[in-house]
Amino acid sequence: MVDGLLLLAVFACAYTGMAWLALSQERHWRAVRGGTPGRARIRRLRLGGALWLLLSLVWALLRDAAHFGVPLWVMALVAGGFAVALALTWKPRCIEVVTALRH
C-alpha cells in the first residue's frame, strides 16, 4: 500500500515537474495558457519544475533506497517527459491541471 502510494508520488511529481518545465517554454505556454509568460514567471516555472523533479527523487529513494531508487527515478523522468509531450499534443487540459497553482 505504502509502496504503491510512493510509486504514484514518484510518477506524479515527475510528470508535474516536466509539465512546469514545458510551460516555461513560450510555445507550450502560448498553446496552453495563451499570451506570453513573463520572464519572472519563466524563472519560477523552471525552479518549481526542478523542485518537483527533486521531490520525485526523494519519493523514489524513500521507496527503494539508492540502488533501485535512482534507476526508478531516471525512468520516471523519461516516462514523465513522454507523458507531458503527448498531453501537450492531445490533452492540454492534463497540463493545465498540474500547473494551475499560482506561479
Next chain:
Amino acid sequence: MVASWRESMRWQHTWVGLVLGALLFAIFWMGSLSVFDKEIDRWMMPATRLEPPESLSLAPALASARKVAPDASRWRLMLPTSRSPQMRLYYPDAGGDLQFVDLEPGTGRPLPPQGTLAGSEFIFPFHFSLHLKAGQLGYWLVGLAGMAMLSLLVSGLVVHRKPIQDLFTFRAHKRLGRANLDLHNLTGVVGLPFHFIMTLSGLVIFVNIYFPDAATLAYDDAADPQGRFIEEGLGRFSRPPAGEPGTLAPLEPMLERARAAWSGEGPAFVRVWHPGDAASYVEMRRSNQNMVRINRDQLYFDGGTGEVLFRFEAMPLMKTQRFISGLHFIQFDHWPLRWLYFGGGLSGCVMIVTGFIFWLQARRKRHAGQGAFRLVEGLTVGSVTGIILATLAFFVANRLLPLEARFAGYERAALEVWVFFLVWLGAFVHGWLQRSDAWRGQCWAIAMLAVAAVALNAVTTGDHLLKTLAEGYWPVAGMDLMLLAGAAVAVWSARRLTQHRAVRLREVEFG
C-alpha cells in the same frame, strides 16, 4: 568532403543509421521482449504454469538428475523463483552440448518436454547474439551496432540543433513528415537517458569479448593470464574427479550455510560437479533477485563432508562491472522498472522506424524509381513490421505444433525457429514486391496473428483471458493483454495507412 562539422554529423547520422538501422531495430525489439522473457516462457511452456513452491527441497530433484543424466560430469539446478516456478536441470550430454529438462519443484519429477526455446532461450539470446554462433559473429555485430548507436545518439543531438527547445514538441496534427520527425526527436531526446545507459551497459557486459586481450594486459606476468583473470575476477574453484565412487552429503545443510553467509538470501543455482565421484563438490551462486548487481558470490562445498572449500566475492572493479550489467539485465524483482524498461525499449523501436521513414520521405520524390531506394523501402518493411510478424508467427507456431512434432530431421524447438526465420524472410520479399503498400498488409497480418495467438492459447491450454484475469495469473494474462494491445495498434495503423493511401490516390487522379 563535407562542409562543416554539423554537416559531417548529419552525414554520419543518415548513413550509419541507414546501414545499421535494421540490425538496431532487431536488437531493440528483442531486448524489449527480453525483459519479459520468463513470462513468455510461461506462455509458451504451458506445463510450467505452476505455483512457486513454498519450501525448497533438493533431494527429489537430485534423484531425477541421477535418472536423467547419470553419466553427466555436472548438474546445474536452477532453483525456482517467483517468475520461474519450475526447477531447471542443465547437464552436458555425451557430445558436451548443454541440455536442459524442467522439473516440477515439489516432486522433482521431469515435466513433459515443451519442445520450445521460448523467451529465455530464443528471444533473449537473439537480443545479444543474433543466434550467429560461428566465431562469435553475432556478438561482434551487436557490439558494432551498440557502438554505432552511441555515435548516432551524439550525432543526432548535434544535427537536431534545438534539442532543449523542442524537447516536448510533437506536432501530430501537421503533415506526416513533420509529425514523423517530431516523433523521432521526441523518442530520441526524451528517451536519451534510457537509450544511452542501455547501449553503454550492453557493451560493458561483453567487455571480455570486445576486449579479448584485457586479461593479457592486466596479468602480463602470469603464466596463464586468462585463467588468472577468471580466478581473480570471476571466481573459480575446480578439482579433478578421484575416479572412485562416493556419496553426496545432504544439500540442505549447505543451503543453510549459504543463506547464513548471504544475509538470508538463497542461491540462484546449485551445481554438483563430478556427481557420484568421491571428489565431488557442490557450487552455489547467490541469487540476484534483491540487488541490481549480477553478483559473482560463490560458495563451494565438499560433496562428501559438506565442508566449505572455497568462498568468493568479486572485488570492487568487478562489482562495478556487474552492477552496470545488472542494470541492463534487470534480473531483479522490480515490476515498475520492468514495465518502464519495456516502454523505453519500445520507444527505441519507434525512434528507429521514424528515422527510416524520414530517410525514405526525404528521397521519395527524387529517387522513388531507383533500385537502391526500393531496396531500402523493402528493408525497412522487413526489419520493422517483418520481425514483429515473425515473432508472432513464432508464438502461433508454438501453440499449433503438436508436442511430438518433427519434420525433416528437425526437433520441434527448431521448427518454431524455422517458422520465425521463414516468415521474416517472407516479410522482406513482400516488402520488396509491394513496396510502401506492404506496411498496410503486414499491419493487418500482425493484428490477425496476435489475435490468433490469444485464441490458440485459450483453446490449447484452457487458460483463456477471463480465467487468468480472474485468477490473477499475470504471466499469461499479461502476455495475452499485450498481444491484444498490439493487435489494436496494428489495426489502427493499418486503417490510418488506408486513409493515407486513399488521399494519395485522389491526389494522383485529380491532382
